[in-house]
Amino acid sequence: MTVPGWFSEAKFGVFIHWGPYSVPAWAEPTGELGAVDPEMWFAHNPYAEWYWNTSQIEGSPAYEHHRTVHGGRPYDDFLDAWQAESFDPADWIELFARAGARYVVATTKHHDGVALWDAPGTGTRNTVHRGPHRDLIADLATAVRARGLRFGAYYSGGLDWYAGRRAVIRHEDLIDDYGRPHEAAYAAYALRQVRDLIDRYRPDVLWNDIGWPDAGMADLPDLFAHYYATVPEGVVNDRWDGAHADYLTSEYQANRQNEAAAHWENCRGIGLSFGFNRNEGPEHLLDPAAAVRLLVDVVSRGGNLLLNVGPKADGTLPGEQRAVLEGIASWTAAHAGAVYATRPLDPGAAMSHDGTPWIRWTRDDDHAYAFLADVPDSARGQVLLKTGPGMLDPATAVRLDGRPVRADAVPDGIVVTSAELGAPLPTVVRFALTTSRSVD
Numbered sequence: 458m459t460v461p462g463w464f465s466e467a468k469f470g471v472f473i474h475w476g477p478y479s480v481p482a483w484a485e486p487t488g489e490l491g492a493v494d495p496e497m498w499f500a501h502n503p504y505a506e507w508y509w510n511t512s513q514i515e516g517s518p519a520y521e522h523h524r525t526v527h528g529g530r531p532y533d534d535f536l537d538a539w540q541a542e543s544f545d546p547a548d549w550i551e552l553f554a555r556a557g558a559r560y561v562v563a564t565t566k567h568h569d570g571v572a573l574w575d576a577p578g579t580g581t582r583n584t585v586h587r588g589p590h591r592d593l594i595a596d597l598a599t600a601v602r603a604r605g606l607r608f609g610a611y612y613s614g615g616l617d618w619y620a621g622r623r624a625v626i627r628h629e630d631l632i633d634d635y636g637r638p639h640e641a642a643y644a645a646y647a648l649r650q651v652r653d654l655i656d657r658y659r660p661d662v663l664w665n666d667i668g669w670p671d672a673g674m675a676d677l678p679d680l681f682a683h684y685y686a687t688v689p690e691g692v693v694n695d696r697w698d699g700a701h702a703d704y705l706t707s708e709y710q711a712n713r714q715n716e717a718a719a720h721w722e723n724c725r726g727i728g729l730s731f732g733f734n735r736n737e738g739p740e741h742l743l744d745p746a747a748a749v750r751l752l753v754d755v756v757s758r759g760g761n762l763l764l765n766v767g768p769k770a771d772g773t774l775p776g777e778q779r780a781v782l783e784g785i786a787s788w789t790a791a792h793a794g795a796v797y798a799t800r801p802l803d804p805g806a807a808m809s810h811d812g813t814p815w816i817r818w819t820r821d822d823d824h825a826y827a828f829l830a831d832v833p834d835s836a837r838g839q840v841l842l843k844t845g846p847g848m849l850d851p852a853t854a855v856r857l858d859g860r861p862v863r864a865d866a867v868p869d870g871i872v873v874t875s876a877e878l879g880a881p882l883p884t885v886v887r888f889a890l891t892t893s894r895s896v897d
């Protein structure tokens with residue numbers, strides 16, 4: 458598994474889930490994937506982008522909602538109801554760039570089978586011919602690249618509730634593999650669409666989801682060869698049923714074992730859903746400090762964070778989600794150097810800590826960066842950083858936000874003394890590395 462430098466240095470990407478599901482924008486904020494009882498998951502799915510499936514499960518709250526509020530209308534109506542009248546891609550991307558995102562991955566076709574470009578085989582069932590009447594992928598790719606960021610394409614190869622076998626997926630369906638389409642006709646359909654995405658938009662990340670149809674597995678080596686020939690610095694994720702992976706992925710708390718890989722990415726929504734969910738309140742969303750600590754934790758362990766925004770059907774970003782990205786942006790402005798183009802500090806060189814205080818580390822060639830948060834008042838502004846002998850020079854301690862800091866060597870590490878260390882937003886103290894041991 459190897460990835461081009463841009464991906465491992467990127468550290469932070471923004472995921473976008475936008476589709477007809479953004480019209481109802483309705484799910485129960487049940488909990489995080491991996492922390493919800495699987496028996497509950499499908500009928501109470503917090504993923505608003507699963508609305509078509511969830512609203513078909515008799516007796517589920519979504520079923521009731523769809524019946525009473527939308528009169529049980531066909532899901533297809535939501536494509537035409539989706540107008541994206543206020544969509545301004547440059548505005549979105551400016552915010553993502555200020556928040557420090559280096560790449561953006563957008564849904565091109567989610568499980569509902571609706572394409573956000575003039576995809577082959579979809580006839581008029583796409584956003585160019587209906588609803589927004591725009592090639593949303595072209596609009597996003599252009600705006601992302603105009604801002605100097607990389608553009609990735611999400612494609613639901615494993616599930617397609619239009620073209621593939623459409624089965625309402627309940628928990629018990631997992632035994633028959635989710636109702637996934639595996640036939641040759643669907644495999645050809647999906648292959649043609651991914652090749653079209655590669656040829657039209659040259660996505661820097663090929664982010665497939667749920668796997669690939671059995672009948673199409675033999676097509677993948679050629680597809681990847683074509684992809685790398687077209688996009689030499691392209692990166693492929695790991696959700697192709699084992700066919701190939703440049704890096705591994707986890708999602709909320711699911712598949713966290715993948716975070717032991719050399720290259721990995723954790724994806725999650727700002728709240729509990731990828732598609733916009735009108736039922737989510739502040740209590741369901743990460744606040745800026747939690748989002749920054751998540752980014753720092755992921756980066757300190759050598760991963761990337763792909764944090765999702767779920768735009769509204771009108772093309773605006775929900776205010777609460779904008780606020781979180783603005784919060785990340787203001788912290789990143791003063792601390793980018795401690796995050797980007799860094800790598801995990803040598804194992805054993807210094808201890809991370811959960812709770813109070815909260816401590817994480819990164820390093821670049823010459824410096825180590827200590828991230829401190831939630832230092833209790835009882836600590837009176839002092840924190841013991843348990844570090845290995847001789848790697849960091851206390852005399853070189855500097856706070857990246859410019860505030861004064863003292864650092865003194867003690868037998869089992871370094872005591873840092875500074876005011877205002879108790880914030881939930883991490884404070885960063887930089888140390889020169891005395892032995893800049895090169896880490897591969």
Ligand SMILES: C[C@@H]1N[C@H](CNC(=O)CCc2c[nH]c3ccccc23)[C@@H](O)[C@H](O)[C@@H]1O
Pocket residue numbers: 504506507666667695696706707708711712724731
């Ligand atoms: C980004 C989200 N992905 C969901 C599917 N998620 C999963 O299959 C999670 C399981 C998983 C996590 N890491 C993996 C690596 C390889 C194969 C599966 C997984 C989608 O169902 C959801 O709508 C959204 O698009």
